[in-house]
Amino acid sequence: MAALIDAIHVKRRTLFEHENTPYCCLDSDISTPTARGGQTLVRLKIRNLLTNAVFEKTFKAGDKFKEPDLEMISASYLYSDADGSHFLDQGSFETLTLNEQMLGNALDFLLGGEIIQLQKYNGNPIGLELPMFVELAVAYTEPGVKGDTSSGSVTKSARLETGLEIAVPLFIKEGEKVKVATETGEFAGRA
Structure with a gap:
């Protein structure tokens, strides 16, 4: 079983799964109540790794999240066409295709043959991890x-x-x- 992460321990760049969707934390803010019996709340600014949507959500400090089944693989950028952008998995030599929504603005930074990190969630490609x-x-x-x-x-x-x-x-x-x-x-x- 995957390890559980408490909401209060989620920090910037932490990956977690909530409602069967992988997220990346962009920012976190902990609110400690002044009244007795009040609950500590954690406000997270998060990015949905499947849709790239960014939003804020508040959780209780004790809420628990699963670690997502995310895998990073080395892949080289091949080309883009009407079907999407194609990448070659450097381990299995399988061709993986990402659509425009999965890529965001990544094509602005990619040249043919360049090796980057490709994210897979539950075995399916979902996006790229560009260098800084x-x-x-x-x-x-x-x-x-x-x-x-x-x-x-x-x-x-x-x-x-x-x-x-x-x-x-x-x-x-x-x-x-x-x-x-x-x-x-x-x-x-x-x-």
Whole structure:
């Protein structure tokens, strides 16, 4: 039997199962009552790993959750078509397909052949675990003009090799590799 997790012990990035659905905790807040006999409540901001919906829910401190039957496997991104995005399981060499809802904005950060972590719930693929940062080449950007800082904004728009558009500093040129934060989709430095 899977281990049980008390609601009061759920912290950021904890994975748990509630009502036969896997969730990831994004934030937790514990409310201790001031009156005698009051119950300690745990307010969790959680993401449904099947639908990617994010919401807040309050639980009693003693509520218990099961650990989800989640498995992380290494997979390489192959291609995308009308059926979805296809990945090759590096262990079994089986092709796994994820639909647009399962991927969210992950395709903005993926190149063909790139190896990432794919999540499986009860043996079925449900989504991707992207690294914190990815390195992508700048496909197009306007050249930075000296003295272009009068507006106070010292960034310009750049289109990356995946099609993602981000704001980059003026000194970044076409063909350069940049580091992008996958959580926010923002420039994080030169690669």
